[in-house]
Amino acid sequence: MNKATIAAVLIVKNEGENLRACLQSVADWVDEIIILDSGSSDNTAEIAAEFNARYDIEPLWQGYGRQRQMAQQRVTADWCFWLDADERVTSELRQNIEAVLQQPNNNAAYTIPRLNWVFGRYIRHCGWYPDRVIRLYPTKLTSYNSALVHEKVEITTSMQLQPLQGDLLHIPYKDLEHYLVKSARYAKAWADGREAKGKSSSLLQGLLHAIGCFSRMYILRAGFLDGKAGFLLSVLSAHSTFVKYADLWLRSQNKQSK
Secondary structure, X not given: OOOOOEEEEEEEOOOOOOHHHHHHOOOOOOOEEEEEEOOOOOOHHHHHHHOOOEEEEOOOOOOHHHXXXXXXXXXXXXXXXXXXXXXXXXXXXXXXXXXXXXXXXXXXXEEEOEEEEEOOEEEOOOOOOOOOEEEEEEOOOOOEOOOOOOOOEOOOOOOEEEEOOOOEEEOOOOOHHHHHHHHHHHHHHHHHHHHHOOOOOOHHHHHHXXXXXXXXXXXXXXXXXXXXXXXXXXXXXXXXXXXXXXHHHHHHHHHHHO
């Protein structure tokens, strides 16, 4: 059986700081690189050109899921390997992906463990490791759903879901400001999605969910073993949880006042 071909697929916006290091970790072993940009104003396009990527712009933002679907439509390779610009492929992960391509199972999707670098250290607790995500599957087998945020690969009962070894290094935040901006964006997208479904919330719900979030991460999932970074991450995650419920609550209050 011939070795299957593979595409590294990314959706991006203003990822000039991250993109080169990401693409350097895949450029010499993938068959094509597909990048769908939602409207960068930095040097993202120039970096994509350095790696001979297929680079297209889709400025009409319809949510993370829909953007991934449109990116996949541009793939010609047999397999999709999804990456974010702030991720790096380790040599162990590369070897295991190449082993899959040597003997491809066209009814299987693969989960990949992510190791997150947050606030000065790798987070191995807090429920953040191995942080398995479905990132590798045959192009014709499936795709992401159309969720505005927290999009997921659609899995049918007939599909085989298999774990792959080798970490995908993830550097989600460059500093605290970046965390807060990114968190606010996700909170807004979450509230948008819930509001579109006619859902409402209360501040009490937000408080209870925030307390639950901190308790799970720091105590039940041993975030205390990640030191001060684990504590800070648990507190900030609880804050982010509260903010998204507060955002949804404020929207209902604004409607009542009109």
